Amino acid sequence: MMYQILIVDDEKAERDVIHFLLNKYNFPFQIKEAANGKEALDVLKKSSVDLLITDVKMPFIDGIELVTCVRKLFPKIEIIFFSGHDDFSYVKKALILGADNYILKPVKPSEFKETMEKVSENLQTYKTEQEDKKFNEEFIKKHILYRIINQTPIEMLEKEHAYLNFSFLNDYNRMLLIHSDQSFWNTLSERENLQFDEEISKIIPNTTYDLIHLNPSQVILLFKDNPNKLISYRQLGENIHQQLYKVYGINCFFSVSEEMKTKDSIFQTYNQLDQYLDDRFFHPHTYVYPIDSITTTTRSFMAEDEALIINIENAIQQMDTNKLKEQINQLIHKHEKHMGTSHVYIRFLFSKLFQNLAKVLPSYQSEKINKEIECLYTYTHFKDIKHSITKITQQVVQKLNEEKNSSNNNIRIVQQYIHDHIDVDLSLELLAEKVYLSPGYLSDRFRQETGFGINKYIKNVRMAKTKELLRDTNRKVNDISKAVGYNSVSYFIKNFREHYGVSPKKYREMNKTEDGME
Structure with missing residues (x-):
């Protein structure tokens, strides 16, 4: 790693000696020079420096004044004084002010080499610490962003990371x-x-x-x-x-x-x-x-439709069949009366509605939904679209009425299945088959009943089981990864670190330490 050094002395011959010795011993420094303290401050204000080597006695601003200013402006910079034996009282004062070391004139190559090796080691340690700190800060920030997107309130995160x-x-x-x-x-x-x-x-x-x-x-x-x-x-x-x-x-x-x-x-x-x-x-x-909106359809007009679609989705989730019929009728009535709307937009809108309704019905698999939507795009009259929507609405209303009493039990069955089969691939389609529901409908009902999406719930269960296995067993991380359903160990470790902020190995070490204290 290359470091920046500034040599300050009013005698060029002295600067040349330091320059020569740095090159002789191959120290990794890019060298800047200044003839006095005033020039040195100008250089420091224009570019960063890792190490300052300065004489004590100089015109304009001497070494003591220079170090005093530098410590205020750049507290982390390494500082070395070099001076004659007669100036040693100044050197002691400089050390008190914050210089890290000193070199006596005339410079002895062996002493210079020893001092610079120590300084280089200090610089390397500091750089490594700064890089680690930056890496940890970036990791924490990404972890926070990950949690925000997964619905963790910012206020809660601010309390957890009060230092940030x-x-x-x-x-x-x-x-x-x-x-x-x-x-x-x-x-x-x-x-x-x-x-x-x-x-x-x-x-x-x-x-x-x-x-x-x-x-x-x-x-x-x-x-x-x-x-x-x-x-x-x-x-x-x-x-x-x-x-x-x-x-x-x-x-x-x-x-x-x-x-x-x-x-x-x-x-x-x-x-x-x-x-x-x-x-x-x-x-x-x-x-x-998003796909560019149809230019002939105004934003406000489309916003009304989007609001109705959202109301319909909510009615399905809440199993409110009266509200469901009311909102669908309102949407149909609106477009029956508005003759200037783009036919492409009409087909798109009611295809989206059809898809939302079909998610409730297990008999409507993807192939059947695709065929129905293809038909919607071929209809030449709105009454045909209306008939198709009315028909599937009746089926959905009947299905919702049947499931009002059984939906909670279905969710409990799915939750228990997840806990019992945490070591296998748990797809939404597989879980939906267990309770004879469509994947889309199960997903909506599961979120409504538990407050979590199915994938997040599965991940939470897997992470909780991982903590238990790390804490209570000596099983290898590879074995635990498979036991909680992860085929890729690296992906498992990455997920655990994102979820808890530490690696599985680190969690186990921390837990053992805490147990030992108890």
């Missing part, structure tokens, strides 16, 4: 969500994950961002660039998609946010981006979202 300044959250102004339907990041080793991160950095050079591996299917890029910077984030998504397909052979989907104003908008922004990706069901060959 949370203003860094305001640095982010854009978010890009990368989604893979193949749970791609679960298949990569730790080294391959690092290679993936490097691949992203090649695609978007000269751009400041943080990358967060959120789960096996999703990665988030949080950008810190000036929001006025000339950069098209949608085009960025297209570029990343093309490169990832070229390198890894996978088609990822990208969801691009508007500008984020405050730290409180990070979680809401992620939710919005995740919702945008719902539309990929209708556009399997579109990879960047």
Whole structure:
């Protein structure tokens, strides 16, 4: 590692001696020089220096004054005095002021070499400590972002990390969500994950961002660039998609946010981006979202429709069949009367509604839903769309009425199955089969009943079981990884560290220490 050194002496011959000895012993320093304390301060204010070597007696500003100023401006800099025997009283004063060492004139090469070796070792130690500190701070910050996106309140995190300044959250102004339907990041080793991160950095050079591996299917890029910077984030998504397909052979989907104003908008922004990706069901060959709105349909008009769709989703989750029928009738009535709306938009809107309704019905598998939606896109009259929606609404109302009394029991069955089979791959489809529900409907009901998404609930159970095994057994981390359902040990360790802030090995060591104290 190369360090910066500043040699200050009013005699050039003395500076040349130090210069010569540094080169002779191959010390890793880039050398700057100054003829007096005033020049030295000018150099220090323009560029950073790791080590200052200064004479005591100099014109304008002597060594004592220089050190006094430097310690105020640059408290971490290493300082060495060199001076004659007659000036040793000054050297003692300099040491009191904060100089780290001294060299007597005339300089003895062996003493100089010994002193510089100590200084180089100090500099290396300090640099390593600073790098470790920076790495730990970056890790903590990413861990905090990960938890915010997973619905942990910022106020709670501020209490947990009272030593940290949370203003860094305001640095982010854009978010890009990368989604893979193949749970791609679960298949990569730790080294391959690092290679993936490097691949992203090649695609978007000269751009400041943080990358967060959120789960096996999703990665988030949080950008810190000036929001006025000339950069098209949608085009960025297209570029990343093309490169990832070229390198890894996978088609990822990208969801691009508007500008984020405050730290409180990070979680809401992620939710919005995740919702945008719902539309990929209708556009399997579109990879960047949100899709541009139909220009003939006003934003307010579409906002009303979106509100009705959300109300319908809520009614399904709450099993409120009266509200469900009321909101669907309102949506149908609105578009029966509004003849100027784009036919493409109408088909898109009611296809989305059909998909939400079909999630309730186990008989509607993906193939059947696709066929029904294809029909919706071929209808030439709105009455045909209305008939299709009315028919499936009746089926959904009947199904919801049947399940009002049994839904809670289904959730308990799923929870117990998760706890009993934590060592196997627990897909949403598998769990839905156990209680004879559609995957989408089970997902919605599970979140409503427990307050967690199924994937997060599974992860929490796995992490809790991991803590138990680390604490109460001597099983190897590799064995524990398999016992809680992770095939990739590196991915298991990464998940545990993200969840608890320490590695499994470190957790076990800390727990044993605590047990020993008890």
